[in-house]
Amino acid sequence: MSSHHRHSESLFEKTIFASRWLQAPLYAGLIVAQGIYVWQFFVELWHLLHFAIGHPGQVQDPSTHIMLGVLGLIDVVMIANLLIMVIVGGYETFVSRLHLEGHEDQPEWLSHVNAGVLKVKLATALISISSIHLLKTFIEVRSPAFTANYDGVLWQVVIHVVFVASAIFLAWTDKVMMAGVKAVREGAH
Secondary structure, eight states: OOHHHHHHHHHHHHHHHHGGGGGHHHHHHHHHHHHHHHHHHHHHHHHHHHHHHHOGGGSSOHHHHHHHHHHHHHHHHHHHHHHHIIIIIHIIIIIOOOOOTTOTTOOGGGGGOOHHHHHHHHHHHHHHHHHHHHHHHHHHHHSTTOOSOHHHHHHHHHHHHHHHHHHHHHHHHHHHHHHHHHHHHHHHO
8 A cells, every 4th residue: 555545544534533523513502402491491480480379270270280380391301301411422422522530520321321322311311201291191181171182192102102112122232232242352351
């Protein structure tokens, strides 16, 4: 192999490796989205407080209304948690190390994050978010004012089951892959 060819190949490989930095603005955009969710949380909290203090007698079942408001807050928090996992875990996995070793606030899961672990954690977060939406729907179905299509409720259940099955499959696949990696490592020693 000629020196010129090796230099060209090396330059190309360095360019490919450096291209991971193209994802950095995407993570910055997700940080902005996180800020929007913080704003959304406080807007929903304000509405909940406004209802609880001033207008609980205006609805037939105020405790259900408050419970739905709280579930809305939990939903926003869970989506914000999902964003944090994607921002921190994705950046650490695909762009650059965060150099947080020994930092007192380092999340426990970050010390052993890889693409497989991140996928399983994201799938679990999606199941949690789907569960909140499904719970809200089940609570709303009890209401006489429920106007949604029952086929829509059925599709929510089906989608939730697909999320659960996908997460189980991802976890199983990750376990099998990690067992294979472990066996290769042990065989090398």
